[in-house]
Amino acid sequence: MAMRNFKMEKYLQDGEKTYALRGEIEKVVDELTAKEYDSVCMLGIGGTWAEWYPVIEVAKKYTDFPIYLENAAEFMIKDRRHLSDKTLFFTSSASGDTKEILDAVKLCKSNGWKVYGFTKDATTPLAELLTNPIYNACGDCEHSYLIYYFVMLRILKNRGEFPQYDRWADQMKNIFKVLVQVREQFEPQAAEIAKTYAHEPYTMFTGSGVLWGETYLFTMCILEEMQWVRTKAVTSADFFHGPLELVDDRVPVFVIIGEDEYRPLDERVERFVKKHTKKHVIIDTKDFALEGIDDEFRVICSPMIITAILTERLAIHYELNTGHSLEFRRYYRQFAY
Numbered sequence: 001m002a003m004r005n006f007k008m009e010k011y012l013q014d015g016e017k018t019y020a021l022r023g024e025i026e027k028v029v030d031e032l033t034a035k036e037y038d039s040v041c042m043l044g045i046g047g048t049w050a051e052w053y054p055v056i057e058v059a060k061k062y063t064d065f066p067i068y069l070e071n072a073a074e075f076m077i078k079d080r081r082h083l084s085d086k087t088l089f090f091t092s093s094a095s096g097d098t099k100e101i102l103d104a105v106k107l108c109k110s111n112g113w114k115v116y117g118f119t120k121d122a123t124t125p126l127a128e129l130l131t132n133p134i135y136n137a138c139g140d141c142e143h144s145y146l147i148y149y150f151v152m153l154r155i156l157k158n159r160g161e162f163p164q165y166d167r168w169a170d171q172m173k174n175i176f177k178v179l180v181q182v183r184e185q186f187e188p189q190a191a192e193i194a195k196t197y198a199h200e201p202y203t204m205f206t207g208s209g210v211l212w213g214e215t216y217l218f219t220m221c222i223l224e225e226m227q228w229v230r231t232k233a234v235t236s237a238d239f240f241h242g243p244l245e246l247v248d249d250r251v252p253v254f255v256i257i258g259e260d261e262y263r264p265l266d267e268r269v270e271r272f273v274k275k276h277t278k279k280h281v282i283i284d285t286k287d288f289a290l291e292g293i294d295d296e297f298r299v300i301c302s303p304m305i306i307t308a309i310l311t312e313r314l315a316i317h318y319e320l321n322t323g324h325s326l327e328f329r330r331y332y333r334q335f336a337y
């Protein structure tokens with residue numbers, strides 16, 4: 001099935017460019033971890049916060065080292081005594097002009113804290129603030145996941161907590177090709193799901209663990225910001241503390257099922273919705289093969305599967321059905337607020 005609005009050659013070329021950043025990222029991380037440090041802090045906002053989320057969730061499976069994920073706007077006003085000049089700070093903004101990120105990085109700098117990270121190119125305001133900025137022209141989520149994982153898992157490797165780093169990173173050379181297969185497999189379903197649900201007045205999404213960030217991102221940044229489709233994202237655990245009361249045949253529930261230790265929580269939601277609404281959509285990362293990638297790395301790659309099929313493919317089919325351009329905003333970045 002041909003994929004609407006998908007340029008395969010360009011996608012694979014962009015993937016090669018992103019993978020090629022591996023050496024540069026490893027060099028920065030190796031230099032930083034050769035010196036004394038006592039914590040790691042990632043700064044994000046909205047979509048970037050959601051993209052860092054699984055990277056930190058994964059890291060916590062391998063280490064109990066202090067690793068923080070801060071919302072850049074909250075970071076400005078909250079207590080920061082857990083951070084210091086011994087913290088390794090990273091951030092990312094594809095546009096390089098997201099206000100909250102710029103403010104947070106300026107605040108770090110005013111404390112003498114260096115911030116490392118990513119932006120699209122050397123012309124952005126963020127590029128001027130970062131130490132050793134790394135340029136990643138393609139800000140799509142799977143690209144972000146890959147480079148953020150290069151940062152985080154390399155730190156863990158250097159701490160002796162992720163000795164399989166090289167095997168994992170070598171296998172990531174093919175991840176973009178694999179994610180084309182994942183897209184192709186999902187495409188007929190994406191077309192069908194969007195046709196059925198794009199005009200629903202309210203849609204719930206549940207997810208958990210390593211997939212929570214992408215669940216939240218897809219509803220907030222794609223369906224709400226880019227499609228004006230009303231949604232609720234709730235963790236599989238919290239679904240049973242409120243949202244379940246709204247479920248009946250009028251309310252579609254998308255259940256995103258992952259492969260980490262949270263899976264039983266997702267399966268509990270699956271059992272419930274299958275009984276209480278005809279409008280359930282079950283999306284299980286286990287249904288997608290990752291050719292050439294070891295099973296022990298599936299959880300790490302699982303947000304890439306979800307972003308490929310929802311944020312990339314389902315979004316395109318929603319756009320087709322709603323007739324609302326994914327590019328159009330009425331408020332976001334249209335004026336100061």
Ligand SMILES: O=P(O)(O)OC[C@H]1O[C@](O)(CO)[C@@H](O)[C@@H]1O
Nearest residue numbers: 045046047093094095096098221
């Ligand atoms: O990477 P940038 O340019 O800072 O943009 C991040 C933003 O992009 C979006 O994901 C989509 O416009 C926002 O919701 C998000 O906060």
